[in-house]
Amino acid sequence: MAEFRQVPADATTGQKLLNWVDNRFPLTKLWNDQWGKYYAPKNFNIWYIFGSLAMLVLVMQILTGIFLTMHYKPDAALAFASVEYIMRDVPWGWLVRYMHSTGASAFFIVVYLHMFRGLIYGSYRKPRELIWLFGCGIFLCLMAEAFMGYLLPWGQMSYWGAQVIVNLFAAVPFVGPDLALLIRGDYVVGDATLNRFFSFHVIAVPLVLLGLVVAHLIALHEVGSNNPDGIDIKKNLGPDGHPLDGIPSHPYYTTHDMFGACVFLFLFSAVVFFAPEGGGYFLEYNNYIEANPLKTPAHIAPVWYFTPFYSMLRATTDLMVNVLAVILAVAAVLGILRGNLSAAGKIVLAVGAIVAVALLKTFDAKFWGVVVMGGAVIILFFLPWLDRSPVRSIRYRPDWHKVVYGLMVFFFLVLGYLGAQPPSTAGNYVSQIGTLVYFGFFLLMPWWSRIGTFKPVPDRVTFRAH
Amino acid sequence: MKKILLSLLLALGLHGNASASQAGYPWDKFPTEKLTDMAALQSGARLFVNYCLNCHSASYMRYNRLRDIGLTEDQIKKNLLFATEKVGETMKVSLDARQAKDWFGAQPPDLSVIARSRAEIGRGTGPDYLYTYLRTFYRDDSKATGWNNLAFPDVAMPHALWELQGQRRARFEEVKDAHDPSKTQHRFVGFEQVSAGAQSPVEFDESVADLVAFMAWMGEPAQATRIRVGVWVLLFLGVLTVFVWRLNAAYWRSVT
Numbered sequence: 001m002a003e004f005r006q007v008p009a010d011a012t013t014g015q016k017l018l019n020w021v022d023n024r025f026p027l028t029k030l031w032n033d034q035w036g037k038y039y040a041p042k043n044f045n046i047w048y049i050f051g052s053l054a055m056l057v058l059v060m061q062i063l064t065g066i067f068l069t070m071h072y073k074p075d076a077a078l079a080f081a082s083v084e085y086i087m088r089d090v091p092w093g094w095l096v097r098y099m100h101s102t103g104a105s106a107f108f109i110v111v112y113l114h115m116f117r118g119l120i121y122g123s124y125r126k127p128r129e130l131i132w133l134f135g136c137g138i139f140l141c142l143m144a145e146a147f148m149g150y151l152l153p154w155g156q157m158s159y160w161g162a163q164v165i166v167n168l169f170a171a172v173p174f175v176g177p178d179l180a181l182l183i184r185g186d187y188v189v190g191d192a193t194l195n196r197f198f199s200f201h202v203i204a205v206p207l208v209l210l211g212l213v214v215a216h217l218i219a220l221h222e223v224g225s226n227n228p229d230g231i232d233i234k235k236n237l238g239p240d241g242h243p244l245d246g247i248p249s250h251p252y253y254t255t256h257d258m259f260g261a262c263v264f265l266f267l268f269s270a271v272v273f274f275a276p277e278g279g280g281y282f283l284e285y286n287n288y289i290e291a292n293p294l295k296t297p298a299h300i301a302p303v304w305y306f307t308p309f310y311s312m313l314r315a316t317t318d319l320m321v322n323v324l325a326v327i328l329a330v331a332a333v334l335g336i337l338r339g340n341l342s343a344a345g346k347i348v349l350a351v352g353a354i355v356a357v358a359l360l361k362t363f364d365a366k367f368w369g370v371v372v373m374g375g376a377v378i379i380l381f382f383l384p385w386l387d388r389s390p391v392r393s394i395r396y397r398p399d400w401h402k403v404v405y406g407l408m409v410f411f412f413l414v415l416g417y418l419g420a421q422p423p424s425t426a427g428n429y430v431s432q433i434g435t436l437v438y439f440g441f442f443l444l445m446p447w448w449s450r451i452g453t454f455k456p457v458p459d460r461v462t463f464r465a466h
Numbered sequence: 467m468k469k470i471l472l473s474l475l476l477a478l479g480l481h482g483n484a485s486a487s488q489a490g491y492p493w494d495k496f497p498t499e500k501l502t503d504m505a506a507l508q509s510g511a512r513l514f515v516n517y518c519l520n521c522h523s524a525s526y527m528r529y530n531r532l533r534d535i536g537l538t539e540d541q542i543k544k545n546l547l548f549a550t551e552k553v554g555e556t557m558k559v560s561l562d563a564r565q566a567k568d569w570f571g572a573q574p575p576d577l578s579v580i581a582r583s584r585a586e587i588g589r590g591t592g593p594d595y596l597y598t599y600l601r602t603f604y605r606d607d608s609k610a611t612g613w614n615n616l617a618f619p620d621v622a623m624p625h626a627l628w629e630l631q632g633q634r635r636a637r638f639e640e641v642k643d644a645h646d647p648s649k650t651q652h653r654f655v656g657f658e659q660v661s662a663g664a665q666s667p668v669e670f671d672e673s674v675a676d677l678v679a680f681m682a683w684m685g686e687p688a689q690a691t692r693i694r695v696g697v698w699v700l701l702f703l704g705v706l707t708v709f710v711w712r713l714n715a716a717y718w719r720s721v722t
Contacts, residue, residue, distance in 0.1 A: 042721055081525070081526060084526035084578060084579065085526070087526075087686070087688065088526060088527070088528070088531070088687055088688070089528070094686070094688040094691075094692065095692075095695075098692075247721060251717055252717055252718065252721065255710070255713050255714035255717050255718075256714055256718075258710050258713070258714065259707070259710045259711050259713075259714045262703060262706055262707040262710045262711075263707060265703055266700065266703045266704065266707060269696065269699045269700055269703060270696075270700060272696070273692055273693065273695065273696025273697075273699060273700070274693065274696055276692075277582075277585075279587065280585060280586075280587045281587075285582065285583055285584070285585040285586065285587075285592070286583065287583075288579040288580075288582040288583035288685075289575075289583045290576075465718075465721060465722050
């Protein structure tokens with residue numbers, strides 16, 4: 001047990017109170033470890049604002065969510081009307097609701113940018129693998145939150161979007177139909193589904209999410225933040241034992257993040273107050289029609305933040321499965337011929353490839369679509385071990401690596417665009433190429449990330465005084 | 467590289483347009499200045515209560531909310547309540563849903579948020595649609611109600627405002643498809659007035675615009691408040707941002 005500290009008799013009441021608490025709970029220590037005396041690299045650029053913004057949006061979603069829950073009715077007969085009740089009869093209900101609905105889209109914008117930052121500066125590399133894994137877990141939770149939350153207004157898109165996604169689980173071989181039944185709690189999406197999604201949305205998933213956020217932050221503050229140069233600032237310590245290139249988060253990043261939060265809130269408010277529907281992308285127009293199980297909309301599109309993954313699902317046709325089978329076979333042959341494998345290893349690889357191709361051809365393309373869509377998210381978890389480049393940051397990678405990153409981002413955006421459009425033949429070919437580019441980026445990373453002339457990494461961070 | 471990206475983007479854009487152009491009759495632009503015109507909104511409310519509220523409900527809309535468009539509770543009670551409704555109630559109808567289905571083939575939808583639901587990305591706003599829809603009814607004897615509509619072909623609803631507009635027929639011509647000569651297109655050429663209505667075409671357009679303005683207002687009664695508050699919020703955040711920006715700069719000045 002820590003020593004029981006005394007404060008001088010003439011200390012202020014505040015100091016006495018803090019000392020009383022500190023002797024019983026590590027309040028000052030927590031503050032100093034997590035923020036106050038947490039030394040972060042001083043060369044953070046604009047990309048480093050999105051972590052704290054994600055935190056801000058999370059708090060906002062929880063607070064607005066609490067107030068929405070007070071007035072919302074999770075009942076198939078009442079849900080749609082209760083949302084309109086919030087919009088009309090609850091004082092400032094429209095504001096709370098728009099903040100929550102815009103917040104969902106803002107959350108994804110901020111988180112996608114946050115993830116992209118991690119990607120380009122190698123923030124997932126050793127020793128920050130766990131931070132990245134927790135982050136991927138947060139992203140998964142966020143997707144679950146968004147998906148289940150979207151059912152709650154009980155509009156046509158809520159209903160049919162949920163119907164489509166839950167039906168995907170029915171494509172899983174053998175257990176599929178039972179699995180879909182278990183998720184829905186009924187044979188079609190209905191009141192039972194609404195109730196359980198409400199429960200997951202307001203308590204189950206947020207609990208896990210908060211736990212993961214705490215783990216994400218603790219892990220980050222344990223190993224220290226990466227920076228745009230990808231340099232270990234702990235290698236250059238000053239006489240006071242703190243990194244020479246580091247700076248205490250408080251007050252420097254406090255004011256920094258406050259400034260970022262102000263700019264963000266300005267843009268966010270512009271949407272909430274002047275374009276809350278986000279042009280039909282944040283609040284889909286069809287969702288102002290109450291859910292009708294007997295009337296399927298002509299075109300069912302998920303909300304924009306899911307569309308890249310939805311495109312990959314739609315891209316997985318029989319043709320695509322054949323292409324995947326060929327790619328798998330070629331990869332296996334290359335592995336056997338070129339890889340330094342023992343005879344046993346070669347046999348295992350050959351048998352594995354044959355089994356995989358056989359499975360690809362056995363099950364329905366729809367099932368593989370689900371696998372591709374899920375895999376597109378799951379593959380992110382493996383990033384720390386896929387990247388073999390000798391440097392962390394994109395700044396010191398060969399220039400053509402930037403083209404590779406750019407291509408991946410470009411196709412991700414194209415996939416997002418196509419996922420919001422009605423299916424078309426040309427669009428489908430483009431999304432098939434996009435899907436291959438996306439997976440190629442990650443699965444071939446162990447090879448391409450090593451190739452090229454890397455630039456020398458400086459000892460100290462690049463910092464231009466303000 | 468940039469050229470390739472640009473051409474890809476262009477191709478995608480064209481592809482998007484191509485799929486949008488398959489949709490039918492183009493929508494007219496709703497005169498949006500009506501949205502803030504109290505007289506127009508009040509006239510729209512009167513038309514709505516007289517012509518729409520017999521079959522359609524607006525069951526999330528309370529009568530006394532009409533105070534927001536400048537009516538007093540007395541005016542609402544005197545002019546807009548006909549039966550036994552109370553002023554704090556929502557705009558319900560006594561039409562039985564099942565009977566309605568028998569009569570029209572479809573249940574008349576609730577109109578509370580109709581203006582919000584009918585927008586289409588790339589085609590127009592909900593008011594654009596309603597403004598077009600309510601002005602493109604025409605006589606069609608092949609339909610059960612005797613009416614058809616350009617913006618909503620084979621619609622189950624008869625022309626509720628026909629007394630105002632009068633009766634019109636639509637003329638169509640068969641045109642060879644420019645892209646595929648083996649096909650012909652059934653193309654709308656124009657209306658011809660069969661019997662005059664109580665209003666001239668110009669007056670009727672005004673009336674419909676008033677009615678649509680009211681429905682757009684009803685879709686989101688908080689809209690005016692939202693925009694008014696929004697201006698102050700942005701002003702406040704703008705000023706705050708400047709102060710926080712300078713505060714941040716003051717701290718970072720000493721960092722070298």
